[in-house]
Amino acid sequence: MFKIHEIREIIKLIDQSSINEFELEIDGAKVTMKKSAGETVYVSQPVVQAPVAPVAQAAAPVAAAPAVAEAPAAPVEAPKPAAAAVDESNLHKIVSPMVGTFYRSPEPGKPAYVQAGDKVTPNKVVCIVEAMKLFNEIEAEVSGEIVKVLVEDGQLVEYGQPLFLVKPE
Known part of the structure; x- marks a missing residue:
């Protein structure tokens, strides 16, 4: 099963590249990502494993969906950055x-x-x-x-x- 930070790294790398479609399968766990005009990426795992928690990225919404499910996964909103406690204007x-x-x-x-x-x-x-x-x-x-x-x-x-x-x- 893929770890969340591994999936995030893959998403960032794919988002920065000109690759439109990516698929990786390791030990029965499968991640498939496709870029489209809406910049939506879908992550899938086999049903026998625990589902992956939703992963969000600032540039592209991401959602988890089981590999056998036919219904599209709903995009997840990107997290909002925490308010800076430091005045950055003079830094x-x-x-x-x-x-x-x-x-x-x-x-x-x-x-x-x-x-x-x-x-x-x-x-x-x-x-x-x-x-x-x-x-x-x-x-x-x-x-x-x-x-x-x-x-x-x-x-x-x-x-x-x-x-x-x-x-x-």
């Missing part, structure tokens, strides 16, 4: 220069490059973004204090997506 955003997977530390089990409250300089490495098996170190670009980490470790990030908020010095 510098460190953004991802590419699509990839965000990592806070140099390797599993090691401490994160930076935490909220840490001081950074323009050449200080703050994270890694992995793209196509290449690990790209992302630098702070400014001197200041990390106010907030905006991305979870292991999360897929988009080009230009804010990763950190920095209060410039």
